[in-house]
Amino acid sequence: MxxxxxxxxxxxxxxxxxxxxxxxxxxxxxxxxxxxxxxxxxxxxxxxxxxxxxxxxxxxxxxxxxxxxxxxxxxxxxxxxxxxxxxxxKKEILFPTKAIEDSAVIGKNVKIAPNVYIGHNAIIGNDVTIYPNVFIGQDVVVGEGSILYPNSVIREFCVLGKNCILQPGAVIGSDGFGYTKVDGNNIKIEQIGRVILENDVEIGANTTIDRGAIGDTIIKKYTKIDNLVQLGHNVVVGENCFIISQVGIAGSTQVGDNCTLAGQTGVAGHIKIGDNVILGAKSGITGNIASNQVLSGNPPVNVKEHLKIKASLKKLPELIKKIKKLEKIK
Amino acid sequence: MxxxxxxxxxxxxxxxxxxxxxxxxxxxxxxxxxxxxxxxxxxxxxxxxxxxxxxxxxxxxxxxxxxxxxxxxxxxxxxxxxxxxxxxxKKEILFPTKAIEDSAVIGKNVKIAPNVYIGHNAIIGNDVTIYPNVFIGQDVVVGEGSILYPNSVIREFCVLGKNCILQPGAVIGSDGFGYTKVDGNNIKIEQIGRVILENDVEIGANTTIDRGAIGDTIIKKYTKIDNLVQLGHNVVVGENCFIISQVGIAGSTQVGDNCTLAGQTGVAGHIKIGDNVILGAKSGITGNIASNQVLSGNPPVNVKEHLKIKASLKKLPELIKKIKKLEKIK
Amino acid sequence: MxxxxxxxxxxxxxxxxxxxxxxxxxxxxxxxxxxxxxxxxxxxxxxxxxxxxxxxxxxxxxxxxxxxxxxxxxxxxxxxxxxxxxxxxKKEILFPTKAIEDSAVIGKNVKIAPNVYIGHNAIIGNDVTIYPNVFIGQDVVVGEGSILYPNSVIREFCVLGKNCILQPGAVIGSDGFGYTKVDGNNIKIEQIGRVILENDVEIGANTTIDRGAIGDTIIKKYTKIDNLVQLGHNVVVGENCFIISQVGIAGSTQVGDNCTLAGQTGVAGHIKIGDNVILGAKSGITGNIASNQVLSGNPPVNVKEHLKIKASLKKLPELIKKIKKLEKIK
The missing domain is CATH 3.40.1390.10 (MurE/MurF, N-terminal domain)
Known part of the structure; x- marks a missing residue:
């Protein structure tokens, strides 16, 4: 209080x-x-x-x-x-004092490898598997049946549902990228929200998911996220999505259910992507996207149209010559 | 059996x-x-x-x-x-029980730092150097003279040749991104293949290389991979290649020998790139590429042509005006 | 000597x-x-x-x-x-022998979690906070008040100023990507420089910063770097910059003060970017950029011009048809 x-x-x-x-x-x-x-x-x-x-x-x-x-x-x-x-x-952070803190609550049949850290008041559900060099912060909840591969990190207060998987090196709950200028210098804004992974979410190797600034970053059930993906603070990704490798989604953007964002796509902050949206690889998204579309490109257009644009691009230098010629004729 | x-x-x-x-x-x-x-x-x-x-x-x-x-x-x-x-x-995984498992076979002059995990039946060659917080999974083979920098991860069954180097945080053998829909939900397909690094391969910091779904992901000898690169399941990269930072190669794609893929290039899955191919930075590759070419762009074209296209792009808004004018004249 | x-x-x-x-x-x-x-x-x-x-x-x-x-x-x-x-x-590297080496100099009020490695002759300033699975290499200096989140890595000889923050999995001082061909094979060139972070620098989760080949990679004071960013060897980033997620900057490039590089931008090596430059998301930079500009695109153009080009791109297939028609008329 x-x-x-x-x-x-x-x-x-x-x-x-x-x-x-x-x-x-x-x-x-x-x-x-x-x-x-x-x-x-x-x-x-x-x-x-x-x-x-x-x-x-x-x-x-x-x-x-x-x-x-x-x-x-x-x-x-x-x-x-x-x-x-x-x-x-900002809540007070209790610093690690021993590998598995006395206040941590460990369920039944939990497998804990050597060199694991489990923080103060963390709650580990039944049948969770924790590989070496995993960090589980203070007050973290890990749902039953989850698997945490080596060197994955869950920072303080974050919550994982049941049957979640973190591939090696995945980071859950890094600080969001929030700063303010004071006397011309970049000064950090504390990031006090959490990351919530619902049930059956998988996070790829070395993927990073920032905690909310205020409020939470949320990944809904059955969504699968590939390697080296970046999700900014307060992003919400719906159910049953695929977020493919090296996608970046900036802060506070919302993605609906059943979406696929193909590799290296970038999505700006504070926008909404509807349900059942497929975005082709390397797309650049800067505005809202309505549901039930297959788009690609930067700017994103219907995927067939995008193929035409790509084909047209090859002819662009030739076009310029043709227009010059036409201008001379007129 | x-x-x-x-x-x-x-x-x-x-x-x-x-x-x-x-x-x-x-x-x-x-x-x-x-x-x-x-x-x-x-x-x-x-x-x-x-x-x-x-x-x-x-x-x-x-x-x-x-x-x-x-x-x-x-x-x-x-x-x-x-x-x-x-x-x-899928083979049964033996869970870690102690930092260096009794069944691990350690060669001569192996340097093992504190906080290292070496898994069941792992084989570590002579003169290998292993820094803190490295994870070496079950049945992994690390060839002689290899250097594993801090917090790098080699998951179960993967094989490193001689004189390989893993920079910090590199992940070898994360699960490939394979799912199937069951009752509308994304359900994981087990990934039971391996990653094979041949001799003299170097892997950059926080780069991720997925294990094969069935069969292996293979990086051939003398190939050097930069930081934050993603290689999907069953990718094969030939000998003496350079894969520059933030490149992503999707599953089952094959890259020939002596290729250079410049930074942030993305390559789709299930395609073949020949030998002696150079792809410019940020290229987007969705189809096969024949040997002995220098290409760039999305779509990829001859690198000189790509420079022309980029220059032409700047004139594009002007072109549209010109064409409108021409249409009025006709 | x-x-x-x-x-x-x-x-x-x-x-x-x-x-x-x-x-x-x-x-x-x-x-x-x-x-x-x-x-x-x-x-x-x-x-x-x-x-x-x-x-x-x-x-x-x-x-x-x-x-x-x-x-x-x-x-x-x-x-x-x-x-x-x-x-x-290349200086001789002293291999880790125990979790906190006897020769390390630890300041006052330093918080050191379990499973931390602190190398030979490292100097840790007052009030530094070090989370589990952090690696601090030989001769590293960590300035007072810095926070090293779990699984971050600082390799040998690197220097962090006061009040620096490393988010989880950040890698400071990985080897730069330097090779030479010997008998047709890629042979490693030792990377003997350092990374210097000045005061009040923050590095995002799983971001990688390569050490200099010779000389140093330098990030100046108050610069904030987001997650999954790659900085090559001998890059210099000025004061008070923002480098957003998934940006890659190739070796020896210099970025001035007060710059913002938005997400997924790629910058080639050996170029200079002035002060007060803003580069839009996904930009591709291959030449020098003068100070005081807001650019976007690949090639980079004034941001308003870039919006026009993107809008024009959608009309490109239509343009080609129009020109064909005009050519028939002439």
Whole structure:
């Protein structure tokens, strides 16, 4: 539990509302639950203050204040205060003291190899297999039947469902790439969210999945991710997807169910890809993609159209000559 | 040794042939040796049944059966039975019990750092150097003079030749990306092949090389692979190649000798690249490439042509205007 | 200290100069300091012999010899002798003998988890945090307040400034990709340089940064590097840059201050990118880039122009038809 007045003072804000109460945590605007605090900086949030379930809202001065909410009214843009907010809500990390911490809860028939680290209060389900040099951080949950291959890493607070597989070197819960400029220098914004892998998710060798900044990065059930893939903070990938090797998906992007993203495709941040979408290899995606499409290229177009564009490209130098000729004729 | 009748029953098949015998293993159609089983699903295999040396063939009902072979005739498409086949032939994995297993065979002048794991029946040649946090799986062979840098991983059954080098975090033998749909869900197909590195092969930091599904992924002698490269299952790379950083090669593709694939190039699966081929950075390869060529681009063209295309691209918006103008004139 | 005559004999050269003296090391032409040896093979170096501060120069036969230098005059192209030079100057590596070597110097309030390796003569500053399975090589310096997440690797001789962060699996100091052909085979060139991270640098999960061949790979203060990035040998990245996920920068390229390279961008070797440059995602950079630009694409163009080109690409197959039509009309 966190203290409201302490937070308000830290933010240089004033509390406005019926009662002062304890806060249970920090959450993104639309995911927040009762008892949590969120912040609204841009108009798109300020216009929808009734749509968040958060109890406490960090906001700039407003014309009117909805009842049934508590406000911390701040002078600065609330977004600029995010580093302070995140630092305030970051949970204390208990540093490793021994290979398998006494507070870790280990299920039945768990196989633990030499040189494994299992963190404070971690919960390892039944029939989990853990190979050498695996790191399992504090409060991590590993669902039953999961297999963690050598040198894979699950950082603090992340959650793996049942029957998940981490190939060697996979990293779950690295910090998202979040910085802010202070006096011209890049200063880190704490990343306090988690990574959630649902049941039957497999993660490829040396793939990296960043934890959420606030809130969680989520990979839904039966989705399979190949080697050397990068998923940014707060990415959500739906069920039964294939994310092929060397794909990169930037922060906060959402991918629907049953999608296939072929190798080396790059997807920008904060966009939505629908269900049943197939993206060809090396595609470059910078805008939303509706469901039920097979696209390829950069920009992405229908896959048949993409083949035509590729064929046309070969003729491009010749075209320029032809046009010059035509211009002379006219 | 595996039991023929047991396998046939498991596949719901009927045995047709002269004699019932023990099977030594499962292998791809053209690589199979006497005593092994293979399967033929598509016409391209069914038309060439005399070209496999496998003793046992899993096939659909045929018009005629060549003599000197044993058949397991199945109702379903043999390819759909692959998950069952692979599970049947997957060798039992002995889980780690201590840092250096008693059954491991360690050569002379081997340097083993702290926190190293060497698996059951692994064979480490003379003068091998093994840095901390290296994982060497069961039955792995490491040829003499090889250097394994920290946190590199060699999973079970893989083989390294003499004087191989693994840079830190390299992963040899991760599972290939193979799944099948069952009731709409992505279900894993066991990957039971190996990775073979011939002599004098070097693998870059955090590069990942998947084991074969059936059969092996092979990197031939003197080939050097840079950091963060991905090689899919059953890829074969010839001798004396350079595979530059962040290249991805999809499953079953074959690269000839003396090739250079420049950075961030992507190569589709199941294609053949000849000898002495140079592919420029960021190339996208989706079809076979004949020997002795310098290509670049997506689609790949002669490297000089590619420079022209790139220059032409800059003029493309202008071209469209010109054509509009010409159309008005006509 | 290295012996001049021994080196000259090894190179098959003849010493020319006033006095014979001890050499302190090998360095690149323009970075060399007094007492060091460098080599000049190409005209661009041979024409500027007065611009290196090196005391000893490995050169082919010259028409005239500047005074105040010592020369090792060789028969072969000096560049071909580089493998011998590098082997000669490579420092002896002390192999790990125990988890934390006795000669390592550990500061105050350093947190060291289980399964960590700290090498011979390594220096760990105050308040450093080291998670499990981290490898810190011989003579490495880790500046105060740095955090090394699990399974990160710092190879021998590399230096981290204050408040650096390595995300899990990051590799600092892997060998650069340097080979030479001997009898048609790829033979390794030793990589004897270092990686230097200045203060407040963060390196993403499973990112790889190669050590310099000769001289150093340098990342300047406050620069933040995302996951799965590859930096080749002798790359220099300026202050306060953002290098986003899956970017690759080839050897010896220099990036200025305050640059942002967006995801999956590839940069060729031996080029210069100015200050305040922003490169859009998936850009392909093969030539120098002047300061203060926002570019995108392959080839890179002004970002607005790139959007036009991408839009035009969609019309390309149609254009070809139009031109055919126009040609018939003429």
């Amino acid at each position: 966190y203290n409201l007045e302490k937070l308000s003072t830290l933010l240089g804000g004033k509390i406005k509302g019926d009662k002062v109460q304890e806060i249970t945590g920090l959450a993104p605007f639309f995911q927040a639950k009762e008892g949590e605090v969120t912040f609204a900086a841009e108009d798109k949030f300020l216009a929808k203050l009734n749509e968040t379930k958060a109890t406490v809202l960090v906001v700039p001065k407003l014309k009117e204040y909805l009842p049934n909410k508590i406000y911390i009214v701040v002078e600065k843009n609330p977004r600029e205060l995010m580093p302070i907010l995140l630092k305030f809500f | 595996y039991n023929l009748e047991k396998l046939s029953t498991l596949l719901g098949g009927k045995i047709k042939g002269d004699k019932v015998q023990e099977i030594t293993g499962l292998a791809p159609f053209f690589q199979a040796k006497e005593g092994e089983v293979t399967f033929a699903a598509e016409d391209k295999f069914l038309a060439k049944l005399n070209e496999t040396k496998a003793t046992v063939l899993v096939v659909p009902k045929l018009k005629e059966y060549l003599p000197n072979k044993i058949y397991i005739v199945v109702e379903k498409n043999p390819r759909e039975l692959m998950p069952i086949l692979l599970k049947f032939f | 290295y012996n001049l005559e021994k080196l000259s004999t090894l190179l098959g050269g003849k010493i020319k100069g006033d006095k014979v003296q001890e050499i302190t090391g090998l360095a690149p032409f323009f970075q060399a300091k007094e007492g060091e040896v460098t080599f000049a093979a190409e005209d661009k170096f041979l024409a500027k012999l007065n611009e290196t501060k090196a005391t000893v120069l490995v050169v082919p036969k010259l028409k005239e010899y500047l005074p105040n230098k010592i020369y090792i005059v060789v028969e072969k192209n000096p560049r071909e002798l580089m493998p011998i030079l590098l082997k000669f100057f």
